[in-house]
Amino acid sequence: EVQLVETGGGLVQPGNSLKLSCATSGFTFSTAWMNWIRQTPGKRLEWLAQIEDKSNNYFISYLESVKGRFTISRDDSKSSVYLQMNNLKEEDTAIYYCTWGSPFAYWGQGTLVTVSS
């Protein structure tokens, strides 16, 4: 059974950082292209970043508006993908999901990030 479990969310002040983790199981992670997607309080879905596999040199794509603030990474030995978020803004408040598949056939349960002073 495919499982994706996000952790690391919480309440953070504007300007601070947070690192999200997504632990996976049930599929061959090393060849998987992984994504982070967020859902705003208004229910809008926004794709943030994708990291490809080793055979594609771990190529990374970002949504332009988060480039330079967010960093996606992976650890194939731990079957995990990460999202480092710096200089957080109130508009980054959302539920953050990691996903696998193109399109996104598998989603985690999400982790809530609240950016507020």
Place this chain on the structure above:
Amino acid sequence: DIQMTQSPASLSASLGETVTIECLASEDIYSNLAWYQQKPGKSPQLLIYDASSLQDGVPSRFSGSESGTQYSLEINSLQSEDAATYFCQQHHDYPYTFGAGTKLELK
């Protein structure tokens, strides 16, 4: 970026009815269109990919079609469990973009 204009924003229908939700892409996405269903408190679930291919385990009352840059999701014989919000998403080009969603309510 490719814009996905989804309509209607909400609709109400009765059990057994057929409903259609539409998404208009701002440019050609070559059938790279997916539909998701999201129930309250849950993650989105993939229903259809490549405009008309049914994801494993999805009931056959769900179907997708396309006409140019207009994509449609049809749900036949509405069941109570179909009450949810539906999103379209283009997976043709980065950044992948979603429609704003359609909230389906059962009367």
